[in-house]
Amino acid sequence: MTDRKYSVASIGSRIDGFLRLTLQNAGFKASYEIQDVASSGDEFETPDVVVKFAGPDVDLILANRAELLLALEHVTMEMLDMPSEDHSRISFDANDYRLLRIEELRLSALTAAEKVKRTGAPFRFNPMNSRERRVIHLALRGDTAVRSESAGSGPQRQVVVYPAGMASLPELPYAPAPRHSGPPRGDRGGPPRGGRDRDRGGRDRGGRPPRPRP
Amino acid sequence: MKQLIEDIAKALVDIPEEVVVKEVLGEQVTVLELRVAASDLGKVIGKQGRTARSIRTILGAAGMKLNRRFTLEILE
Numbered sequence: 001m002t003d004r005k006y007s008v009a010s011i012g013s014r015i016d017g018f019l020r021l022t023l024q025n026a027g028f029k030a031s032y033e034i035q036d037v038a039s040s041g042d043e044f045e046t047p048d049v050v051v052k053f054a055g056p057d058v059d060l061i062l063a064n065r066a067e068l069l070l071a072l073e074h075v076t077m078e079m080l081d082m083p084s085e086d087h088s089r090i091s092f093d094a095n096d097y098r099l100l101r102i103e104e105l106r107l108s109a110l111t112a113a114e115k116v117k118r119t120g121a122p123f124r125f126n127p128m129n130s131r132e133r134r135v136i137h138l139a140l141r142g143d144t145a146v147r148s149e150s151a152g153s154g155p156q157r158q159v160v161v162y163p164a165g166m167a168s169l170p171e172l173p174y175a176p177a178p179r180h181s182g183p184p185r186g187d188r189g190g191p192p193r194g195g196r197d198r199d200r201g202g203r204d205r206g207g208r209p210p211r212p213r214p
Numbered sequence: 215m216k217q218l219i220e221d222i223a224k225a226l227v228d229i230p231e232e233v234v235v236k237e238v239l240g241e242q243v244t245v246l247e248l249r250v251a252a253s254d255l256g257k258v259i260g261k262q263g264r265t266a267r268s269i270r271t272i273l274g275a276a277g278m279k280l281n282r283r284f285t286l287e288i289l290e
Contacts, residue, residue: 018225021221022218022221022222022272025215025217025218025221025276026218026272026273026275026276026279027276027279027280028275028276028279060275060278060279063275067271067275068271068272068275070268071267071268071269071271071272072268072272074260074264074265074268075222075226075265075268075269075272078226078257078260078265078268079222079225079226084261153262154262154263155262155264155267
């Protein structure tokens with residue numbers, strides 16, 4: 001994709017110092033390896049450096065859609081003062097979570113595209129971070145029958161898939177905690193109105209088909 | 215936990231000498247009050263509050279291992 005910008009030689013010891021202290025202070029039982037990544041030509045994710053975790057607390061690290069893994073990654077990149085456009089250059093991982101997640105996102109992108117073509121209605125994914133949204137956009141890039149765009153802001157930003165010629169829906173008003181009340185809206189990943197079929201086994205919650213492993 | 219927050223905050227800010235963490239013990243929950251230099255506030259909060267949210271996630275997971283709830287207050 002682009003030239004290597006970071007390497008174990010340039011940032012490895014700072015990552016190591018920060019992580020060692022943080023894991024120890026937090027009482028997380030995990031080890032990690034910091035490795036350079038040979039460029040793979042995979043357009044979905046080509047980090048320069050990967051940090052791989054192992055050990056008894058990997059389950060905790062990967063719980064809740066790898067919430068802790070992503071938090072450690074984010075704080076580490078902020079500690080390194082990396083500009084946000086570089087944030088895909090370092091990737092934290094454990095048990096191949098990242099690879100499996102990308103596969104999962106690609107599959108849900110294709111499922112969403114099929115559904116949009118069949119129903120003619122837009123499909124709204126659950127909110128995702130920019131790296132995950134990018135995977136969805138890339139997966140749909142070759143499909144001329146649909147188009148995808150991101151809508152909303154901050155942690156609520158989400159991908160919406162439309163039939164190719166359809167105009168964008170108006171942005172939902174920003175509401176920090178709408179999940180518990182009111183009629184169902186787009187935040188469960190279903191299309192905004194109608195067309196929600198429940199007869200296909202998979203529940204089509206945006207970005208989350210059944211996973212074969214915990 | 216005080217040490218956890220203090221070390222993370224010091225790693226993020228420009229003026230680590232001004233990082234102060236105070237631990238307030240409640241019955242159910244321990245509150246950690248973080249103070250940093252005014253010019254460093256953005257560094258611990260981050261865009262859209264993402265850095266603060268990440269620190270809270272780390273704190274929450276660490277607290278889970280101790281069966282205790284911790285909350286982080288970032289004070290101006």
